[in-house]
Amino acid sequence: MSTPSPSPLCEPDYLRSPEELAPSRAPHWLKLALAGSGLLLAALLGTTLLGPMDESIPVTGEVRAAGATTLFSPVAGVLGEILVREGDTVAPGQVILRLDPRAADEQLAAMVQAQAESRETLSLSTASSTSASLSASADRLDALQARLRLAREARARHDLTAPAAGRVLTVFAGQPGEATPLGAPLVTVVEGDAQDLHLNAGTDRLARVQPGLVVRFRIQGASDRLARPALARIETVVAERIVARVAASVPTLPQGAKVEAEIVLHDRPFWRFLYDYLGLE
Numbered sequence: 001m002s003t004p005s006p007s008p009l010c011e012p013d014y015l016r017s018p019e020e021l022a023p024s025r026a027p028h029w030l031k032l033a034l035a036g037s038g039l040l041l042a043a044l045l046g047t048t049l050l051g052p053m054d055e056s057i058p059v060t061g062e063v064r065a066a067g068a069t070t071l072f073s074p075v076a077g078v079l080g081e082i083l084v085r086e087g088d089t090v091a092p093g094q095v096i097l098r099l100d101p102r103a104a105d106e107q108l109a110a111m112v113q114a115q116a117e118s119r120e121t122l123s124l125s126t127a128s129s130t131s132a133s134l135s136a137s138a139d140r141l142d143a144l145q146a147r148l149r150l151a152r153e154a155r156a157r158h159d160l161t162a163p164a165a166g167r168v169l170t171v172f173a174g175q176p177g178e179a180t181p182l183g184a185p186l187v188t189v190v191e192g193d194a195q196d197l198h199l200n201a202g203t204d205r206l207a208r209v210q211p212g213l214v215v216r217f218r219i220q221g222a223s224d225r226l227a228r229p230a231l232a233r234i235e236t237v238v239a240e241r242i243v244a245r246v247a248a249s250v251p252t253l254p255q256g257a258k259v260e261a262e263i264v265l266h267d268r269p270f271w272r273f274l275y276d277y278l279g280l281e
Helices: 026-049 102-124 131-156 270-277
Strands: 053-063 068-072 077-082 096-097 159-161 164-169 185-190 197-200 214-219 230-238 241-245 259-268
Touching: 053 077, 053 185, 053 214, 096 185, 159 185, 197 214, 197 230, 197 259
Parallel strands: none
Antiparallel strands: 053 197, 053 259, 068 185, 077 096, 096 159, 164 185, 197 241, 214 230, 214 259, 230 241
């Protein structure tokens, strides 16, 4: 067999057998690229499996101060003095608002006078009147005394006092001299700086909600929609009303602000979700 002649287009050693050629090796950069790709894939897989896979219920609600007490007008009358402003600190029993007592004082004086006259009439007619007449006079005196006691209690309620130590959150009352109907809200006093969310949920969702669940929420219409939501935790579930306490780290929120929220029912890693979904337990 004749030996092939060298080709001007090839290297001189192209005629060597495979056993005589040096073994080929992958470039160093290719090895690094494959190793980096493997590490990246492992990191992504680990992040996915360990990442949260939660189930939540969307709800709406509003912000309210925790421990807030609203004082209502105990009688129909006229505003006398408003002794506090919003933000003022108050002590238990401190008078914060007075209703004008003049009408109540006049009524009280008239009833005292009527009681005195009834007593005098009863004492003068004791000797000459019949037992039936005396009984009727005594009944009228008892009725006047009962009405007088109620009038004195109503007069005492003209001074509204703080129910506990705290600060004045809202003053609903108008200006002194303005009429106020019975049951009108006058002042709201709040204890401490805690904040609550009052959330609404349908009856079909309420069965899955229980105290201790985490709530993520945002103020409706907030400019920064990409910011992380604030957190709260459910404290009570009554009827269709859910009350959640806002985390202490959340800055003071505007009272009455509407919120968009979601109640987190399950907060578990993705691997656990797959484990339960595939029924591997």
